[in-house]
Amino acid sequence: MATEQKAKMIVDKAFKIAEVDPRIYGSFIEHLGRAVYGGIYEPEHPTADANGFRQDVKDLIHELQVPIIRYPGGNFVSGYNWEDGVGPIEDRPRRTELAWRVVEPNWVGTNEFATWAKELGTEVMMAVNLGTRGVDAARNLLEYCNHPGGTYWSDLRIKHGYKEPHKIKTWCLGNEMDGPWQIGQKTAEEYGRLAYETGKAMRLLDPDIQLVSCGSSSAQMPTFPQWEATTLDHTYDVSDFISLHQYYGNRDNNSANYLARTMDMDHFIKTVISTCDYIKAKKRSKKTMYLSFDEWNVWYHSNDQDRQIEPWGIAPPQLEDLYNFEDALLVGGMLITLLRHADRVKMACMAQLVNVIAPIMTEQGGVAWKQTIFYPYLHASIYGRGVSLLPIVDSPKYDAQDYTDVPYLDSAVVYNEEKQEITIFALNRNLTDAMELSCDVRSFEGYGIVEHIVLEHDNLKATNSAVEEKVRPHSNGVSVLKDGFIQAQIGKASWNVIRLKKVAE
Ligand code: AHR
Secondary structure (H helix, E strand, C coil), X not given: CCCCEEEEEXXXXXXXXXXXXXXXXXXXXXXXXXXXXXXXXXXXXXXXXXXXXXXXXXXXXXXXXXXXXXECCCHHHHHCCHHHHCCCHHHCCCEEECCCCEEECCCCCHHHHHHHHHHHCCEEEEEECCCCCCHHHHHHHHHHHHCCCCCHHHHHHHHCCCCCCCCCCEEEECCCCCCCCCCCCCCHHHHHHHHHHHHHHHHHHXXXXXXXXCCCCCCCCCCCCHHHHHHHHHHCCCCCEEEEXXXXXXXXXXXXXXHCCHHHHHHHHHHHHHHHXXXXXXXXXXXXXXXXXXXXXXCCCCHHHHHXXXXXXXXXXXXXXXXEHHHHHHHHHHHHHHHHCCCCEEEEEECCCECCCCCEEECCCCCEEECCCHHHHHHHHHHCCCEEECCEEECCEECCCCCCCEECEEEEEEEECCCCEEEEEEEECCCCCCEEEEEECCCCCCEEEEEEEEECCCCCCCECCCCXXXXXXXXXXXXXXXXXXXXXXXXXXEEEEEEEEECCC
8 A cells, every 4th residue: 555755845935046048848749750840840731831830830839939949959969061052942952861860851941940930939059060070161051140231141041042141149159069979979089169259259259158168968978978078178168067968767667776877967067077077177267167058858669660761761760769647757856957067057958859769759641749758847847936946855765776774855945036926846756655735835924826737647658649639738736835835745656846926025
């Protein structure tokens, strides 16, 4: 029989971590699988706009309030000639694309993507190719995108029909350059030098841009964290951010261990911060390096299926993970981890956004639908804006295969002073027992509970589809606020969003 566990928490407006940078709710669209072609872009679709982009997909992205989208890769960018994707579509070349072994038709490129993003009200995080190319292609692309006019590349943009510059502020200096799978992989020394010189030239052209240098492809890379130390030694003065990438999977079907993976993510972030601060100290620098966690998600369901795909197709269904309920719980935990590091993680991208390891899926000519992971992402993006507060948590703990002392209750709190709202995000990793949470919110006088949203399901493996949304949140969570304390019922294996608002002076 399930026994009720007890946890305690203190939330105080004085325990500030930092203002949440909304860009931590960013996402990613790569020229990969059906992310672009058949995802965001499908000219024959009944909802397609004049440029061929699906309105139903745009509506879902809008619902998620995605503030920034990384583009065009990913591994794709390391072999990409950006010039192939601009100018009259009928003149664009078809290329073999070596990262994913497909044919890239170049029907969508920089201008179409930047226009689409502008219509959505989201920023573009543009990556440059530091695999097969370097300083020259990067500075030309920047000039093409951001320079007002009167020069070769900016006038070419105008000739292509885009009079106004795209004003792209955030630029990634390559992608995962430590990875043996990367086209044009570099050693840390090689990458550090190239990234520095590229960044230097780009800044000379447009001093207002922000630059992200490549960190390790994951915390499991054998060169982590020496890669960070060596590359930052070169790039520290020119970059604003260093990237982190991490994907998890429940490969051995050990759900308790899987849900504890956020411990690894937390450790990864702390190690990168320490490495950045070591280089800061070494250089006697006053500048703080920020973290861009610009690829994070669950990725493993589609691995076997992807091995069966024949090469050289156009937009085959690659990396189409079908997410289940426990994946949504882990994604909630990953969002909590990002919020708890709001002082250093200033950008993050759920990888990716549509069809490819994505919260949004599409049917060709048919509906767009929400995967299970859509919901924690939605809740964090909508309600997680304000100041991240550090909750003091006393929770029962468990030992998993790879982690000890894992708190069943994982939590982050965001205080939106302007709207006078507090949101408590709480994940219960206990797979069998519910939990009674007592939360001290006495520093917030006059607040009342607005809503307790819950994402729960009896089956950890439950999935959604185009025809049925089995995993969706409800607002029937039980939370009572009395004398400055919330008593909340936190169901077994559940994602909870407890929202408070000031109701009295
Ligand atoms: O997001 C899928 C891939 O994962 C990206 O192309 C690459 O950067 C990472 O290895």
